[in-house]
Amino acid sequence: MNDDAKGTTPGASDPTSGLPPEQLPPVSGPLTGTPVAAATPATPAEPATPGTADGEIPPPPRQNAFIKDLLRSNWVTTVLAIVAAMIVGGILMAVTDEDVRAASAYFFARPGDTLIAIWNSVYGGYEALFRGAVFNPRAPDFLTQIRPITNTLGFAAPLIAAGLGVALAFRVGLFNIGGRGQMLIAAAVAGLVTFNLDLPMFLHLPLTLAAGIAGGAIWGGIVGVLKARTGAHEVILTIMLNYVAFYLVTWMVRTPGLLQRAAEDQPISDPTPPTAQFPDLFGPRFPLLDWGFLIVIAATVFVWWLVERSSLGFRLRAVGENPHAARAAGISVQRMYIYAMLFAGGLAGLAAMNQIQGSVVSGFDGFIDAGIGFDAITVALLGRSRAWGVFAAGILFGALKAGSFTMQASQGIPVDIVLVVQSLIVLFIAAPPLVRAIFFLPKTDAEKAAKARAKAAKKAVAA
Structure with a gap:
C-alpha cells in the first residue's frame, strides 16, 4: 500500500490536506465572525465596489436617497394632507347626498346604482367647486369663464x-x-x-x-x-x-x-x-x-x-x-x-x-x-x-370659499362641507406622522429617534 494512502479515510481526497496553515485558503462565513469581503480578496476579474472599503456595505443609490428625502419633505406632507382632507370631504358629500341614501336602501339588489350615485355626488361636488373657483366651461364667453379665478384671488x-x-x-x-x-x-x-x-x-x-x-x-x-x-x-x-x-x-x-x-x-x-x-x-x-x-x-x-x-x-x-x-x-x-x-x-x-x-x-x-x-x-x-407658503395657502382657501357658493347652488351641497374640509386640512397639517402613516411614507430621523427612545424607556421600566 502507498504511504500516502495510509491514514486516509474513504472519500476524503482533499488536496489541501497536509498543507501548512499559511498556505490554506481563507475561511469565511457567519460562523467564523469574518465577513466574506474581508476573507476573500477581490480578484482582477471581480474588482471591489468603488468607494467602499473591504467588509463595508455599499451605500444605497443616490436616487433612493433622493426619493426618501422627497417623501419626507414638508411640501409633500402638505399636498397629501390636502388630498386626505378632500377624500374625507368626498365621503361626507356621499353620505349626505339624498340619492346615495336612496340607492343604498337596495344596495345588495343593485349595488351599481349606489356606486353610480356616490360617483355623481362626489364628482358633481368637486366639479362644481372647480367651476366656481377656477374655470367655468359652461359660461357663454371667455371672460365669464375666467371670472371664477378672479373671484378666488379677490377672496384670497x-x-x-x-x-x-x-x-x-x-x-x-x-x-x-x-x-x-x-x-x-x-x-x-x-x-x-x-x-x-x-x-x-x-x-x-x-x-x-x-x-x-x-x-x-x-x-x-x-x-x-x-x-x-x-x-x-x-x-x-x-x-x-x-x-x-x-x-x-x-x-x-x-x-x-x-x-x-x-x-x-x-x-x-x-x-x-x-x-x-x-x-x-x-x-x-x-x-x-x-x-x-x-x-x-x-x-x-x-x-x-x-x-x-x-x-x-x-x-x-x-x-x-x-x-x-x-x-x-x-x-x-x-x-x-x-x-x-x-x-x-x-x-x-x-x-x-x-x-x-x-x-x-x-x-x-x-x-x-x-x-x-x-x-x-x-x-x-x-x-x-413662510411668506410664499402663506400666499399659496391663502389662494387655496380663497378657492374653497369661491367654489363653495357654486357647490351649494348647483349641487345642493352645504357650505359647511367646505368648512369641514378646511378644518381637516389643518388637522392633517398639524399631525404629519398621521399623514405619513396613512400614505405609508418613510419616517423622519426625528420620529425614528423618538420611537427608539420610547422603546428604550419601555425596556428600562420592564427591567
Whole structure:
C-alpha cells in the first residue's frame, strides 16, 4: 500500500490536506465572525465596489436617497394632507347626498346604482367647486369663464394679508390670534380719519390705506409692549383685545358723530368714499379683483425679504428659535416682540383695508372681519409660516370659499362641507406622522429617534 494512502479515510481526497496553515485558503462565513469581503480578496476579474472599503456595505443609490428625502419633505406632507382632507370631504358629500341614501336602501339588489350615485355626488361636488373657483366651461364667453379665478384671488387677498401677520408672529415664537381685533381697529381708524375728507384719489386712497395699516399696527403693538414689559402671555392679551375691539367698534357705529352713518339710526358706518376705493384690476367684469391684490403681493415680497434676508429678520428668527440664546447673543428680545406685533398688526390692518376699500364699500360694522382674523391662523399653519407658503395657502382657501357658493347652488351641497374640509386640512397639517402613516411614507430621523427612545424607556421600566 502507498504511504500516502495510509491514514486516509474513504472519500476524503482533499488536496489541501497536509498543507501548512499559511498556505490554506481563507475561511469565511457567519460562523467564523469574518465577513466574506474581508476573507476573500477581490480578484482582477471581480474588482471591489468603488468607494467602499473591504467588509463595508455599499451605500444605497443616490436616487433612493433622493426619493426618501422627497417623501419626507414638508411640501409633500402638505399636498397629501390636502388630498386626505378632500377624500374625507368626498365621503361626507356621499353620505349626505339624498340619492346615495336612496340607492343604498337596495344596495345588495343593485349595488351599481349606489356606486353610480356616490360617483355623481362626489364628482358633481368637486366639479362644481372647480367651476366656481377656477374655470367655468359652461359660461357663454371667455371672460365669464375666467371670472371664477378672479373671484378666488379677490377672496384670497385679505386672507393672505392677515395670514402673513400671523405667520410672522409665529416665526418670533408668538401666537397671535388677535387678527380680528386688529382688523376692526384698522377699519375704525381709517373711517374716523379719512372717510370725511374730500381729497383726490391719488391722495385719498393711500391715506386711507396708511391709516388702516397704522391702526392695526398700533393695536398689535399694544400686545407687543405688554408682552415685553410685563411678560403677559400674548394669547390672553389678543383674546381680550379682540373683545375690546369688537365692543368698541360696535359702540362707535351706534354713536352719532363717530362712525354711525349720518341721518340714520342703523348701526353701520358711512360708505367708503369712491376716491378711497381700490380700482378694479381688470375692469367691472371682475368686481372682486382689484388693486388690493397687487398690494398683497407686494406685502408678501416684503415679509419674505424682512424675515429671510434682512438683519432684523435674522434677529426675529433667532428670538423665535431660542429667546435665551438670542438674549445671550446681545439681541433685545423685548424689542423683537414689539417689532413682531407691530408688523403683525399692520398686516392685519392691510387685510381690513382690502375689505373696506375693496369688497365691502357700502359701510361696515363690528363684523367687518368676516372671520378672516381666525381663518388667518389656518392659512399661516398651512403655509408653514413662510411668506410664499402663506400666499399659496391663502389662494387655496380663497378657492374653497369661491367654489363653495357654486357647490351649494348647483349641487345642493352645504357650505359647511367646505368648512369641514378646511378644518381637516389643518388637522392633517398639524399631525404629519398621521399623514405619513396613512400614505405609508418613510419616517423622519426625528420620529425614528423618538420611537427608539420610547422603546428604550419601555425596556428600562420592564427591567
